[in-house]
Amino acid sequence: MDTAQKCYMCERQATSREHVPPLCLFPEMKDTKGINFRKDLITVPSCDLHNSKKSDDDEFLMLSFSGLIKNNPVGSFHQLTKANRALRRKNKDFLEKEILRNHKYGKIQTTDGKFRIISLGNPNVKRLSSCLKHIAYGLFYHEFKERFDGEIRMILEFIEYSDDYFQTLKKFLKRKCELENELNLDLKGSNPEVFYYQFHKPDEFGLIGLKMVFYGTAEAYFSFMGKDSKEPFNLGLKLMADGFNTVIELGEDKFEFNKKTPANNV
Structure with missing residues (x-):
């Protein structure tokens, strides 16, 4: 050692x-x-x-x-x-x-x-998220040869959330990763039947995305926001976070957040 x-x-x-x-x-x-x-x-x-x-x-x-x-x-x-x-x-x-x-x-x-x-x-x-957060830190260290210093956010695709917002968000992230995979981004992991992962290039705010997949089905999505990254601002995302009904297009798909019900549509 x-x-x-x-x-x-x-x-x-x-x-x-x-x-x-x-x-x-x-x-x-x-x-x-x-x-x-x-x-x-x-x-x-x-x-x-x-x-x-x-x-x-x-x-x-x-x-x-x-x-x-x-x-x-x-x-x-x-x-x-x-x-x-x-x-x-x-x-x-x-x-x-x-x-x-x-x-x-x-x-x-x-x-x-x-x-x-x-x-x-x-x-x-809660415990699943804690365990996966440690794996995310480890993969970041392995990929970039330095300890991550900042905030990590995650969505677990294999979990059924009771909140419609998070249910729509995980479908949105899944589709976003599928579209980016079509750009031939590297999938890493020597034993993909058990586990593989994929880092995405930093976006305009400096956020780095990570996707993990266990046993071919359990997907988890992460966003690394370093201390030097900008707090992301996008009007659509801001409206989503504030509870406004928002539709975001991704490829040929549309994702509706904070969908209005007949009761609050009056």
């Missing part, structure tokens, strides 16, 4: 290397019968405080992501192997307390006509 290095999250001296994303999200070869999903993993210098393997956040993230219904086969396989082994070691109320609030079991029909038992509930969004 280079003693001159500082932590990816703070000014403390680095004492170890932190995997971003956590190592446990990547299936082990003992489960995959020789397929290596742990090649060329990203690590960044970390202090003891910000090395998440010293807490149970890594396992929380694995159990949260591997159980998503729309996962690709690698994510589903990881849920049936490593994630299930981890759950069997827990108390019977662990899912309810830590992963899904108001947890209950349901079933869905698969493409072959069979039924699959699934878990339903409200995800622990």
